[in-house]
Structures are given as structure tokens and as C-alpha cells.
Amino acid sequence: MPLAKLTNPKYPSAMANISSLFATRLYHASLSERGDPIDPSELEASCLAIAEDDEAGQRWCEENDYPGYTSYASLDDLPWRFPIFGDLQKALDAHVAGFAEDLAFDLDGRVLKLNALWINILPEGGIHTAHIHPHSVISGTTYVAMPEGTSAIKFEDPRLAMMMAAPTRRADAPRDLRPFIYEQPKVGDVLLWESWLRHEVPMNFAEADRISVSFNYGWE
16 A cells, blocks of 8 residues: 655654555455356255255254354365355355465465355344354355345454554544454355454344355365
């Protein structure tokens, strides 16, 4: 970003250069920009059918007080089981490769490979509390059903724990200085971020389900 120039009115010739030293990257694109187009309605129908048939996943959600449904703890081979998830993986591979290039990763001859892919169905009143994704490099979500009024995804400044006695930011602070960023994707979008970035899904106030597919890529 351009350097900010601050002029001291007391000393008109004196100028300070202010730059950003570190950056947190967020990738936001249409899923269809890379790979073959994926029909959102077909993907939504597949997610709902899987949720209805996945008794182990339903049981895990009930035992762990998880609102709605996730296949995270029950199904780890969706791209193999269902062709549309295989197509989805191909598109995600291309997006992740582009993001890794933007991040200037030196992969040293190795690759970033999908190691987890799961469905999330968040009903009205459901939340997904703040968390990170350990044991992976890039994480992300693609959005399948986003009813009007449903939650954005909320990202947390990773420096918050080190700010100690710092004052809060003004409401009009620039986006890159805010302690929390709310990103509102739409159906067919994909978001990617580095897996250490803490994030959450605030309460879903829409009457309909918020449906997404999340994933992790590891360095192999």
C-alpha cells in the first residue's frame, strides 16, 4: 500500500513515512473462476441429502451440542463418495494454488494438498464460535446457501493478544486497522485464508439454513 505522508504543521518541511509492515491475506473469488462450473442447486441438494443420511454425523452433533449439522467428524471422503465433491476439489485445488502463489510460499518441491472437506448446515439461531484450523496451511469455505439476513464470517486480528493496554480503534478506522473484519460472501463464492487466522460465524438470524462446505490444505 502507498506510504502515508504526515506533515507536521509546526514544521512544514518535516514529513513522516508510515507503512504497513505485515499483512494478513484474504482470498475472495467466485468458485467458477477456476475449474468447471459447479451447479449451486445440485451442491445444495447433495449437502442436504448427505446430512439426512449421515446418522453418525447427526449423532456426533447431538452429543457435542453442535447446532445444525456438520460432517466434520463422520465423513472424510466426500470427493470419493460423490462426483460433485470431486469436481469441487478440482476447483479448490486451482484456487489454493493461486493463493499460495500470492502468499509467496516456497513449497520446496512439495504441494498443498486437500486433507479435510466437510459440510456445515447452520440453522436459525446457530453459531460457530471462534477457532483456528491446526495442522493445516490454508483453510477456506465455499458457500452453498446464504439466505437473506444470514451471518457474515468474522475474522479476528491475530495481534489482539499482544495489544495489552492499547486503546480501541475508532469506528471509522480503515479496514486494515480494525480488530475484526466481517466478510459477507454470496452463494458460489470461495474464501481462503491462512489456517492460523482465528474466525467465527456469528448467530444466524435468518429463518433458513446457512449451508457451506469448508476445507483444509496441508503441506505434503
